[in-house]
Amino acid sequence: MSNTLFPIFLKTETARFLVVGGGNVGLEKVETLLRQNSQIHINLVAIEVLPQLCLIINNHTNINLYEKPYEETDLNTADYVIAATNNRDVNRLIKQQANSRNILVNAADQPELCDFYLGSIVNKGDLKIAVSTNGKSPVLARRIREYLEQEIPDDINVIIERLNEIRKHFKGNFAAKVKELNAITASFTKSIHEK
Numbered sequence: 018m019s020n021t022l023f024p025i026f027l028k029t030e031t032a033r034f035l036v037v038g039g040g041n042v043g044l045e046k047v048e049t050l051l052r053q054n055s056q057i058h059i060n061l062v063a064i065e066v067l068p069q070l071c072l073i074i075n076n077h078t079n080i081n082l083y084e085k086p087y088e089e090t091d092l093n094t095a096d097y098v099i100a101a102t103n104n105r106d107v108n109r110l111i112k113q114q115a116n117s118r119n120i121l122v123n124a125a126d127q128p129e130l131c132d133f134y135l136g137s138i139v140n141k142g143d144l145k146i147a148v149s150t151n152g153k154s155p156v157l158a159r160r161i162r163e164y165l166e167q168e169i170p171d172d173i174n175v176i177i178e179r180l181n182e183i184r185k186h187f188k189g190n191f192a193a194k195v196k197e198l199n200a201i202t203a204s205f206t207k208s209i210h211e212k
């Protein structure tokens with residue numbers, strides 16, 4: 018099998034991210050994390066930090082900045098690491114030291130160093146879709162996100178809320194619940210297509 022990625026949806030309330038590198042890539046990755054949870058906990062370690070990133074840090078008490086070179090002890094408070102320095106050896110060292118502590122690593126421009134990729138993310142209320150091209154074409158992942166954003170109705174969350182009400186109503190009777198939910202949602206694929 019050539020595409021063995023397994024997508025999971027990570028809860029970010031308690032997850033602690035370490036981002037190493039404060040250039041364009043560090044900035045992009047911080048923005049990506051904040052877009053999903055503006056309160057996400059980030060420690061940012063970088064020798065130099067772009068002014069645009071400084072601005073974001075100043076506006077977020079949940080981001081701590083350490084303006085210094087990366088050290089192994091930076092991993093002490095990390096659950097996930099994003100290595101975004103312009104030094105491939107440093108990125109490799111981060112990967113090796115993090116993995117020896119069972120911490121997962123994303124290395125922005127080195128897929129071979131990644132334990133996980135960041136996906137292109139569609140957000141419509143409680144609906145979230147993450148797209149990956151198995152590392153082959155991030156730009157296509159972005160295009161597919163844009164396509165899905167256009168095609169999926171903005172009021173999809175109203176439907177999700179209603180289905181959730183119905184779901185709660187059937188608590189305890191699993192078979193009846195599944196039957197009812199299947200019947201209600203049967204036309205849905207078709208209606209999205211006809212939109």
Ligand SMILES: C[C@@]1(CC(=O)O)c2cc3[nH]c(cc4nc(cc5[nH]c(cc(n2)[C@H]1CCC(=O)O)[C@@](C)(CC(=O)O)[C@@H]5CCC(=O)O)C(CC(=O)O)=C4CCC(=O)O)c(CCC(=O)O)c3CC(=O)O
Pocket residue numbers: 049123124125126127128131133134135136137138148149150151152153154155156157158159162
């Ligand atoms: C492997 C991966 C690792 C990771 O970063 O997690 C990776 C790696 C690399 N990206 C590169 C370039 C670009 N990345 C983007 C954009 C995104 N890249 C993202 C994810 C991933 N990028 C992971 C695989 C995802 C998958 O499986 O599909 C997205 C989806 C999520 C995010 O980063 O938030 C986000 C879109 C978000 C959105 O808008 O929806 C664009 C387009 C743009 O910016 O519009 C370009 C320029 C065009 C191009 O090159 O395609 C390069 C070459 C660098 C060089 O040439 O120097 C590498 C390195 C390499 O491939 O060797």
Ligand SMILES: NC(=O)C1=CN([C@@H]2O[C@H](COP(=O)(O)OP(=O)(O)OC[C@H]3O[C@@H](n4cnc5c(N)ncnc54)[C@H](O)[C@@H]3O)[C@@H](O)[C@H]2O)C=CC1
Pocket residue numbers: 037038039040041042043062063064065066067085086087101102103104107125126
């Ligand atoms: N800028 C872009 O859009 C893209 C860049 N890349 C590659 O990704 C890498 C990073 O790119 P940029 O963010 O643009 O680079 P950059 O040069 O703007 O930033 C690099 C950052 O790494 C920090 N850094 C370097 N060594 C460090 C260390 N030992 N400890 C802590 N921080 C350290 C620097 O202080 C700086 O904040 C580069 O190798 C680049 O070629 C890949 C894809 C796209």
